[in-house]
Amino acid sequence: MLPKEVFNRRRTHNNTPESVMLIFVNFIVMAVAVQVFALCDKIGWFFWAIVAGLALYNFFTIRRNYEQYNKATIIAYAISIASIIGLFLFFRLRPHNC
Structure with missing residues (x-):
């Protein structure tokens, strides 16, 4: 049986950090x-x-939630930006039908 604190902690199910949501949106x-x-x-x-x-x-999301960004979060954000650039290049270099 799960303790009652588990259900009280996620009452509205919006506990995803803003940094993770920013990466998903990107x-x-x-x-x-x-x-x-x-x-x-x-x-x-x-x-x-x-x-x-x-x-x-x-820019504005990071500025609004600046206190939430620590070293690990900044590294994850930088890796996500680099992978987005890599995916852009991958999709552009693939043959496609136009």
Whole structure:
């Protein structure tokens, strides 16, 4: 039987840290943007608008939750940004039908 504190701690099920949510949002938005706007011969201008909007969102989210970011969280964020860039290059270099 689980102790009662387990259920009280996650009363509203919104205990996911903002840093993890930021990484999830980055991956989802970039995956959709690359698939829709950047897979043909030229990259659409709206893709760059999405990237700029995502950069602003990242800046203000990190600024708002600055006290939550420690060394491990910053390393995880940097690895996620590097992997997003790697996935972008991987999708662009693959043969595709346009």
